[in-house]
Amino acid sequence: MIRRAFLCLVFAITAASAADPARVLIIVGPSKHPPGSHEVAAGGRVMQHCVEHMTNVPGVKADVVYEWPEKALRDAARTVVFIGDTFPANRLPNPQQNLADLDAMMKRGCGIVCVHYATGLLGEDVTIEGDHPLLRWMGGYFANRSCKHHESFAKIFPAATITPAAPQHPVSRGWKEFTLHDEPYTNNYFGRGNIMAPNVTTLATSMLPPDKPKRETVAWCVERDDGGRGFGIVMPHFYKNWRNDDLRRFILNAIVWTAKLDVPADGVQTTLPDLAEFKPEAVEYVPPPPKQKPAPTK
Template sequence: MINKPSGTVGDGSKGSSRRNFIKTTTGFVAAGAAVPQKDVRSGDSIDSPKRVLIVVGPSGHPPGTHEVAAGGRLMKHSLEHMENLPGVQTDVVEGWPSKTSRDSASTIVFIGDLFPPNRLPNPQQNLIDLDEMMGRGVGIVCIHYATGLLGKDVKPDGDHPLLRWMGGYFANRSCPHHESFARVFPKATIAPAEPGHPIARGWNEFTLRDEPYFNNYFGGDGNEQASSVTAIATSMLPPEAPKPETVAWCTERSDGGRGFAVVMPHYYKNWRDEDLRRLILNGIVWSAKIEVPSGGVATQTPNLADFDPQAV
């Protein structure tokens, strides 16, 4: 069941499947462990590069689902090997990032079971650090369950900084104000909702077995999306009573920053889907204020085993 607090990330001890990946990154530490976190940083090869900071939070999901550490490494590899958008540098951190990493980031990407700043040690300070980044116009992106908040994370009316930073969130069933829903659908069809938006470039409607969250929370007035929030992808959910549900969205904030959320993939194997992967990478690039190529971000289909998942 997905609506539960997370555990810890596995130790990723399967060294043999990482041989290819080691060419692009270094080791990592368990999220939230009482040891210094490590930043995985690219070499400085261009002047004033855009830098993406990926933060991997804790996860207690079984192998093949979430795979947040492997997902973080896969995103790093994909961003650094975009065929039509070179020069983007990426850092991957398990645990809370250092001030140096935060200060150099153009956007910060979260992947984990629930919103990592609230699950990692010192959540109050984490949110203060994040607020400082947002105030400078840094982007923010949440992948799948990293969009999620527990009832204890939010005020009784549902307020949380993530609502302003990203435009909405997945409200865990423990929330007092709203309940979002998580179900695995054998065939969920994801369709572009705003074809003219840069994030929509180069990907088409696709269908996959996954867990796109629905009835996500966007605000107090009838759960209507704010004028600054744009639905990027929708799905007709649930099948027994279908209506258009927003499963990816973005916002342009008054501080000049940008937020993007996508409530997939639940299954690690779905990173192979070119349309889903392009949707996600487009969103990250856009959040960093990089012009999305006219045909969307182009990458080779990754070999998922290279990024040391517990299972594919």
């Protein structure tokens, strides 16, 4: 009788654990960009909606936070997604503790995804040689012009064509080459000599700038020694570009892959509602007003 009760208890616990949804943690950092660009809070809500409405990867839940998350959320996450102006762990209060918390997550094999400027680090964040844990967790980063060791470049292009570079990789499933009016960063940093580590894979490239084209890595991934996976993508700058099915599927595939879930053969499928539903300041980009020249002194 005792043995039977014990086996029933074990079965119940196992069944409950199996029924627990995979959880994605989305951390939104601060941003000072004008309406229609970055829109990091609305972008976080877009990703949450898409993750929770994947028709061919059901049962995944996403938590969105706008400050550093509590331990329970960190412990529950299979992967953590960052969006913000530069890497949010360094911009939110207590950066050293934030990095220590992330280190604990990474050591247990948690995934990490950084979107657009969240791939970025400032000179104050890195050593003089450019070292930072993000280099190992994600495989590379955007080096802000304040960095002494390397300078990546941010420029908006009217038409940047994004080309798959690793068609056999699970993150490449179901999306094709696409062209966007956007700001894909170039000359991203992948380590000393700007040479990728053997465990880092280029997933997408673009020939930029148009006047002197060079094949630039604009999305990449890493399979880490701790068993975790990382992904960086330097788009979208403009909020409206979340409408692009190929870009959205690319990012969702990466979230699923870094969470160690199976990416479907045709990629993640979702239907996106009106972007205005996610409460951005503006769907379209609103450029800042031109600076007024000071009136000449008499």
